[in-house]
Amino acid sequence: MRQSALFTKTRREAPADEVAKNAQLLVRAGYIHKEMAGVYSYLPLGLRTLNKIVQIIREEMNAIGGQELIMTALQDKDLWSRTDRWDDDKVDNWFKTSFKSGGETGLAITHEEPLTRIMTEHISSYRDLPVYAYQFQNKFRNELRAKSGIMRGKEFLMKDLYSFSKDDAEHKSFYDKARAAYLKIFERAGVGDQTYVTFASGGIFSEFSEEFQTVSEAGEDTIYVDEEKRIAINKEVCTDEALAKLGLEKEKLVEKKAIEAGNTFNLGTRFSEPLGLLYTDETGARKPVVMGSYGIGPTRLMGIIVEVLADEKGLVWPESIAPFAIHLVSLGKSGDDISRIADALYDDLVKAGVEVLYDDRDVRAGEKFAESDLLGIPKRIVVGKEAVETEIFEVVNRATGKVSKTPRAELFPSEGGPASGRV
Amino acid sequence: MRQSALFTKTRREAPADEVAKNAQLLVRAGYIHKEMAGVYSYLPLGLRTLNKIVQIIREEMNAIGGQELIMTALQDKDLWSRTDRWDDDKVDNWFKTSFKSGGETGLAITHEEPLTRIMTEHISSYRDLPVYAYQFQNKFRNELRAKSGIMRGKEFLMKDLYSFSKDDAEHKSFYDKARAAYLKIFERAGVGDQTYVTFASGGIFSEFSEEFQTVSEAGEDTIYVDEEKRIAINKEVCTDEALAKLGLEKEKLVEKKAIEAGNTFNLGTRFSEPLGLLYTDETGARKPVVMGSYGIGPTRLMGIIVEVLADEKGLVWPESIAPFAIHLVSLGKSGDDISRIADALYDDLVKAGVEVLYDDRDVRAGEKFAESDLLGIPKRIVVGKEAVETEIFEVVNRATGKVSKTPRAELFPSEGGPASGRV
Numbered sequence: 001m002r003q004s005a006l007f008t009k010t011r012r013e014a015p016a017d018e019v020a021k022n023a024q025l026l027v028r029a030g031y032i033h034k035e036m037a038g039v040y041s042y043l044p045l046g047l048r049t050l051n052k053i054v055q056i057i058r059e060e061m062n063a064i065g066g067q068e069l070i071m072t073a074l075q076d077k078d079l080w081s082r083t084d085r086w087d088d089d090k091v092d093n094w095f096k097t098s099f100k101s102g103g104e105t106g107l108a109i110t111h112e113e114p115l116t117r118i119m120t121e122h123i124s125s126y127r128d129l130p131v132y133a134y135q136f137q138n139k140f141r142n143e144l145r146a147k148s149g150i151m152r153g154k155e156f157l158m159k160d161l162y163s164f165s166k167d168d169a170e171h172k173s174f175y176d177k178a179r180a181a182y183l184k185i186f187e188r189a190g191v192g193d194q195t196y197v198t199f200a201s202g203g204i205f206s207e208f209s210e211e212f213q214t215v216s217e218a219g220e221d222t223i224y225v226d227e228e229k230r231i232a233i234n235k236e237v238c239t240d241e242a243l244a245k246l247g248l249e250k251e252k253l254v255e256k257k258a259i260e261a262g263n264t265f266n267l268g269t270r271f272s273e274p275l276g277l278l279y280t281d282e283t284g285a286r287k288p289v290v291m292g293s294y295g296i297g298p299t300r301l302m303g304i305i306v307e308v309l310a311d312e313k314g315l316v317w318p319e320s321i322a323p324f325a326i327h328l329v330s331l332g333k334s335g336d337d338i339s340r341i342a343d344a345l346y347d348d349l350v351k352a353g354v355e356v357l358y359d360d361r362d363v364r365a366g367e368k369f370a371e372s373d374l375l376g377i378p379k380r381i382v383v384g385k386e387a388v389e390t391e392i393f394e395v396v397n398r399a400t401g402k403v404s405k406t407p408r409a410e411l412f413p414s415e416g417g418p419a420s421g422r423v
Numbered sequence: 424m425r426q427s428a429l430f431t432k433t434r435r436e437a438p439a440d441e442v443a444k445n446a447q448l449l450v451r452a453g454y455i456h457k458e459m460a461g462v463y464s465y466l467p468l469g470l471r472t473l474n475k476i477v478q479i480i481r482e483e484m485n486a487i488g489g490q491e492l493i494m495t496a497l498q499d500k501d502l503w504s505r506t507d508r509w510d511d512d513k514v515d516n517w518f519k520t521s522f523k524s525g526g527e528t529g530l531a532i533t534h535e536e537p538l539t540r541i542m543t544e545h546i547s548s549y550r551d552l553p554v555y556a557y558q559f560q561n562k563f564r565n566e567l568r569a570k571s572g573i574m575r576g577k578e579f580l581m582k583d584l585y586s587f588s589k590d591d592a593e594h595k596s597f598y599d600k601a602r603a604a605y606l607k608i609f610e611r612a613g614v615g616d617q618t619y620v621t622f623a624s625g626g627i628f629s630e631f632s633e634e635f636q637t638v639s640e641a642g643e644d645t646i647y648v649d650e651e652k653r654i655a656i657n658k659e660v661c662t663d664e665a666l667a668k669l670g671l672e673k674e675k676l677v678e679k680k681a682i683e684a685g686n687t688f689n690l691g692t693r694f695s696e697p698l699g700l701l702y703t704d705e706t707g708a709r710k711p712v713v714m715g716s717y718g719i720g721p722t723r724l725m726g727i728i729v730e731v732l733a734d735e736k737g738l739v740w741p742e743s744i745a746p747f748a749i750h751l752v753s754l755g756k757s758g759d760d761i762s763r764i765a766d767a768l769y770d771d772l773v774k775a776g777v778e779v780l781y782d783d784r785d786v787r788a789g790e791k792f793a794e795s796d797l798l799g800i801p802k803r804i805v806v807g808k809e810a811v812e813t814e815i816f817e818v819v820n821r822a823t824g825k826v827s828k829t830p831r832a833e834l835f836p837s838e839g840g841p842a843s844g845r846v
Contacts, residue, residue: 007490007554009545033541037524041494041541044556067430071464073496073530073561074518074578095497097520097530099577100565101460107496107520107530118456118464122432131430133467138496138561142523154522155497 001324002346003359008043010371021218022306023149025315029374031323038146038154040299045375048323050157053298054136056188056320057159060181064174066134066161071114073138075106079113083274093141107140112293115162116271123289126166126281130174134161136298148220151259151303163292164272166281171290175264178294182212182262189301190318191308195261196232198223199246205268207245208237212296213258218307221260224253232258259304267291309399315376316399324357327377331365331384342383345393345408352412373398381411424747425769426782431466433794444641445729446572448738452797454746461569461577463722468798471746473580476721477559479611479743480582483604487597489557489584494537496561498529502536506697516564530563535716538585539694546712549589549704553597557584559721571643574682574726586715587695589704594713598687601717605635605685612724613741614731618684619655621646622669628691630668631660635719636681641730644683647676655681682727690714732822738799739822747780750800750821754788754807765806768816768831775835796821804834 008030015034018024023040026032031046042050058068080086086106088094095107108114115133123131139158146154161178165171179197186195191214198213213223213232222235226248233248235255243250269288272278278286302321309316319325328346332338339360346358357377359368372380382394391408431453438457441447446463449455454469465473481491503509509529511517518530531537538556546554562581569577584601588594602620609618614637621636636646636655645658649671656671658678666673692711695701701709725744732739742748751769755761762783769781780800782791795803805817814831 005488007542007545007551007556009551011544030545033544035495035537036497036499036528039495039497041492041537043492043541044490047491047493065428067467068470069464069466070470072458072462072578074459074462074563076459093523095520095528097518100516100567101569105459105518114458114464118466119430121434121456122430122453128430128432133430140497144523146524155495 001357003357004361006044006357008045010374018149019147020149020151020303021310022151022303025306025310025374026150026303029315029376031315032150036154038143038152040150040153042299045323046302049317049321050298050302052321052323053189053301054157054159057185057296057298058136060185060188061132061134061159061161064132064177064181066132068135069133070135070137071108071111071118073107073140075108075114077104077106079117079275080106083113083271085113093143095140095142108137109139109141110158110293111135111137111160112162112267112271112291113275116275116277116291119164119289120275120277123164123277123279126279129164129166129279129289130170131164132161132174133164134159134294139297148218149303150299151218151307153299156297157299159296159298161294163294164277165290165292166279166287167290171266171292175266175292178264178292179210182264182294182296185296186212186214186261188320189305190320191261191301191305194308196223196225196230196258198232198234198258199237199242200234200263201237203265203267205270206266208242209266210264211260212262214261214304214308215256215258216304216307217257219257219259221258223256223258224248225256226252227254228252232256259300259307261301261304262294262296264294265292267293310376313370314374317376317378319378322376322378324355324377325379326354326356327372327375327380328356328358329368329372329380329382330358330360331368331382333362334360337388338383338385341388345381345383345411349411354413381406424780426780427784429467429780431468433797441572442570443572443574443726444733445574445726448729448733448797449573449726452738452799454738455573459577461566461575463573463576465722468746469725472740472744473721473725475744475746476612476724477580477582480608480719480721481559483608483611484555484557484582484584487555487600487604489555491558492556493558493560494531494534494541496530496563498531498537500527500529502540502698503529506536506694508536516566518563518565531560532562532564533581533716534558534560534583535585535690535694535714536698539698539700539714542587542712543698543700546587546700546702549702552587552589552702552712553593554587555584555597556587557582557717562720571641572726573722574641574730576722579720580722581718581720584717586717587700588713588715589702589710590713594689594715598689598715601687601715602633605687605717605719608719609635609637609684611743612728613743614684614724614728617731619646619648619653619681621655621657621681622660622665623657623686624660626688626690628693629689631665632689633687634683635685637684637727637731638679638681639727639730640680642680642682644681646679646681647671648679649675650677651675655679682723682730684724684727685717685719687717688715690716733799736793737797740799740801742801745799745801747778747800748802749777749779750795750798750803751779751781752791752795752803752805753781753783754791754805756785757783760811761806761808764811768804768806768834772834777836804829 014024199208223232225232272288330342380396437447646655648655695711753765803819
């Protein structure tokens with residue numbers, strides 16, 4: 001895309017009321033717009049990035065048998081009353097409103113209840129199990145404070161997968177697959193090294209639940225990491241007894257601040273029993289379905305990636321989720337030789353299937369480079385005088401700052417290979 | 424996908440409280456789930472179909488220069504007060520709720536206000552214009568009655584594009600492109616023949632607005648169609664004076680019931696003035712931006728397609744938006760020769776990039792065919808004894824009912840061509 005056509009502009013200053021680094025940078029770079037505290041719109045570059053994260057998660061959910069659906073924001077009070085999660089005494093962050101046709105409704109905080117009810121119409125026998133269903137859906141949480149940018153919104157995108165199994169053994173076997181898929185997602189999204197499976201408090205059906213915690217100074221949680229085993233334990237549950245049970249040794253643990261990037265829950269029959277999601281087993285007996293839930297917030301993950309990878313100059317995206325692979329920066333003025341070389345390279349890269357943001361504007365070089373750093377696209381190709389004379393292009397790696405001189409032909413993806421401009 | 428793995432089941436009866444044909448069929452076929460009156464979840468087959476519609480619209484919006492973004496459901500009361508669209512006296516279908524942190528908020532009924540505000544941060548000069556931005560976003564409307572299935576929901580998906588232009592001439596030139604893009608969308612979605620540009624009441628800035636009306640007995644509107652010119656006029660504005668202005672002759676008009684499938688509005692400076700979206704023109708003068716809005720509801724369009732194309736046996740999807748191109752129905756039992764032939768054909772079709780729903784279940788033929796008709800996938804390939812003996816397959820066109828005998832090789836897409844099983 002030509003940057004002259006992109007409607008968003010960057011800005012030098014973050015909004016005064018924005019304290020989170022992720023939101024400050026994303027607003028400055030024109031990726032997001034703050035509507036109200038904890039409520040953000042995603043502008044073209046932000047939506048492109050978010051969609052890449054969504055697609056990685058979708059592929060990994062499909063790979064473990066997930067079937068995608070999409071439920072609603074508006075929720076049925078009667079349904080949530082049956083699981084005792086409607087009253088403000090029980091769940092304190094509902095947004096509630098009323099139908100003009102009569103009755104109360106609320107905005108989905110999560111979706112166990114509606115999906116369990118849907119499944120009562122589709123699951124009746126052991127032959128119908130297991131089922132894995134997931135969605136990308138907005139969740140609404142009426143948070144008192146919202147100071148973490150897109151990491152904790154009042155309205156945010158969530159990928160929530162739910163598993164429906166015959167018994168604990170079948171549940172456990174899928175649970176392990178889901179854990180592996182989650183680790184793969186964080187790896188693919190560029191924060192694999194920083195993310196640890198972390199034991200946390202369990203709930204009704206298991207002593208511990210598992211969170212995925214990404215180490216970051218912006219973290220609200222404290223975890224103790226065993227670097228060797230690549231697992232961690234949340235400070236909240238870190239007792240001598242717990243360590244013994246989990247086979248962790250106190251001396252080997254390192255304290256870190258971390259952000260919860262995902263979580264998995266063993267729900268047991270907490271929802272299937274009150275909502276009547278039963279199946280008939282091989283012997284004809286009626287049994288409640290055993291459930292699990294598995295959450296990753298794509299918007300939160302985008303915020304985490306900013307917190308972990310951005311530097312003092314701006315955003316730094318991993319190739320896998322960057323809005324564009326290449327930032328092509330022309331130092332020419334429209335109509336001159338440099339511009340013509342840059343135009344031709346842009347056209348050829350696009351034809352070769354490379355995603356390119358092309359800074360074709362008449363703006364001075366220093367400003368272009370500062371903006372390019374702020375936008376965080378992984379590779380910058382600079383088209384200056386040298387390129388006109390030699391067909392050698394300067395390629396800058398945004399993450400490392402490393403500069404290389406690359407002949408034109410090598411800027412293109414090799415056959416069957418990924419994009420271009422190796423640094 | 425193997426139907427044995429698909430979690431949804433079809434049902435013989437529609438829900439008793441569902442009066443709209445589109446919702447009756449979609450619920451019976453397992454495409455959607457009714458959460459509450461006017462509130463529907465989209466199950467895997469429904470979401471696949473909806474996503475195809477979304478993708479067609481996206482391609483056509485990109486082709487006319489649209490830049491995709493996504494705004495929020497939660498809306499800022501102060502912003503909407505500035506355009507005088509917050510009070511219930513002015514807009515009567517808000518869902519309103521409150522922040523625990525203080526203050527009221529509402530669920531987006533439309534998005535002129537927030538997008539205009541966003542643009543005040545990105546548009547300042549004539550050089551920044553024109554801009555075209557669009558999104559696929561849920562809208563919420565607190566309707567008193569909701570009896571039209573997914574054609575009129577309390578929560579529904581909307582594609583809304585907004586144009587920002589220097590003046591009326593620039594606006595008009597884009598408006599014509601948007602109209603053409605809309606006609607292409609209805610064409611590609613399979614209801615082009617039934618859909619007419621229809622003059623309707625205009626609002627502040629133009630005498631008439633244009634709707635896109637799809638002829639259907641389920642329609643809530645009455646329109647008068649000039650078949651030759653392929654335009655229509657809404658009954659609401661059909662006076663002798665209006666006909667004269669539009670160059671339509673009363674005698675040539677045919678009365679039809681129709682459903683509004685899309686609309687376009689000339690917004691003029693209705694939003695840019697109160698919200699301060701001004702630009703500096705070539706002479707240094709500050710002027711308000713001229714806006715337009717262009718809406719198509721993908722969920723509504725999906726409902727319209729059902730109303731227009733479905734028959735007494737069930738859904739009938741055009742190839743362009745069907746959840747799968749082929750319904751492969753095996754009449755074998757697991758392990759027999761027929762099943763083996765069907766398995767191999769399924770694998771080969773999937774490898775060839777064809778989207779196949781494969782009914783591999785041990786269910787009797789009559790039930791499979793009735794279900795296949797209900798699901799509405801454009802082409803059914805039946806694998807029975809004949810296929811085992813001759814490698815000739817029965818292919819049934821869902822829309823026409825036409826049956827043909829097709830050799831195996833011809834079931835595959837020809838090189839560079841579209842899918843298979845020509846009937």
